Amino acid sequence: MSHAEAPLPDPREPFEIPRHVAIIMDGNGRWAAARGLPRGEGHRRGVEALRKTVRAAGELGISILTIFSFSAENWSRPASEIRDLMGLLRRFIRNDLVELHKSGVRVRVIGERSDLDPEIRKLLEEAEELTWYNNGLMLVVAFNYGARQEIARAAARVAVEVAAKRIEPSAVTAELLAQHLDAPDLPDPDLIIRTSGEQRLSNFLLWQAAYSELVFVPTYWPDFDRAALESAIAEFRRRERRFGGLAVQAGT
Numbered sequence: 670m671s672h673a674e675a676p677l678p679d680p681r682e683p684f685e686i687p688r689h690v691a692i693i694m695d696g697n698g699r700w701a702a703a704r705g706l707p708r709g710e711g712h713r714r715g716v717e718a719l720r721k722t723v724r725a726a727g728e729l730g731i732s733i734l735t736i737f738s739f740s741a742e743n744w745s746r747p748a749s750e751i752r753d754l755m756g757l758l759r760r761f762i763r764n765d766l767v768e769l770h771k772s773g774v775r776v777r778v779i780g781e782r783s784d785l786d787p788e789i790r791k792l793l794e795e796a797e798e799l800t801w802y803n804n805g806l807m808l809v810v811a812f813n814y815g816a817r818q819e820i821a822r823a824a825a826r827v828a829v830e831v832a833a834k835r836i837e838p839s840a841v842t843a844e845l846l847a848q849h850l851d852a853p854d855l856p857d858p859d860l861i862i863r864t865s866g867e868q869r870l871s872n873f874l875l876w877q878a879a880y881s882e883l884v885f886v887p888t889y890w891p892d893f894d895r896a897a898l899e900s901a902i903a904e905f906r907r908r909e910r911r912f913g914g915l916a917v918q919a920g921t
């Protein structure tokens with residue numbers, strides 16, 4: 670085909686593979702209950718699904734993968750389940766960090782750190798420090814995370830600047846507030862996936878999700894894999910993203 674006959678570029682081309690995918694990994698408990706297993710087994714299988722998904726995300730060319738691994742509201746679960754989840758995080762970092770580092774993954778953590786167990790906090794910081802200069806997939810772990818709390822933290826940081834007279838109240842814009850979120854350098858997620866059939870955001874990335882495409886899949890998280898990720902991306906590609914503007918017409 671000569672250059673003159675080349676088809677017009679698809680206006681959706683830049684979004685073919687979403688740059689930033691965020692996942693609400695839901696349904697571990699129901700996956701376990703459906704098999705007569707303890708909830709902890711669902712979470713353990715959830716970590717396996719996470720390993721597969723991180724690998725697949727890197728292979729598919731996704732730049733940033735954000736995972737909701739422990740919400741600020743999860744503290745209301747029974748103490749034994751919280752112990753299980755903390756144990757899994759510890760083991761995930763201890764066992765998988767070297768492998769993640771070798772494959773060039775950079776780990777970042779968002780969420781409130783000040784009230785975490787010092788040992789967990791140290792592990793999260795070590796993961797960030799060890800992988801800081803990697804330039805493969807960025808894995809953003811939302812831990813002890815709630816979006817309203819994140820927005821309140823950002824507002825408090827801005828308030829400090831205003832009180833110190835470094836910022837005029839009239840200079841407080843959406844952009845300025847966004848610069849005070851937990852990971853202000855990251856682009857908003859293009860695609861947010863929630864597994865298990867629930868259709869809500871549950872206090873996840875409320876600010877950043879303003880123009881994200883939301884894809885809800887019936888699969889319980891432990892059964893999520895590369896094929897499920899690819900099919901969520903295929904659904905994303907069928908969406909038309911307008912960001913509040915008008916549809917892009919081919920040839921305009």
Ligand code: FPP
Pocket residue numbers: 694695696697698699700712713715716719737738739743754757758761865890
């Ligand atoms: C939701 O399932 C999942 C969570 C609360 C936590 C997600 C955690 C993992 C995938 C494993 C831990 C990984 C790390 C890195 C800490 P649910 O318990 O709400 O399931 P249900 O809605 O069916 O009860």
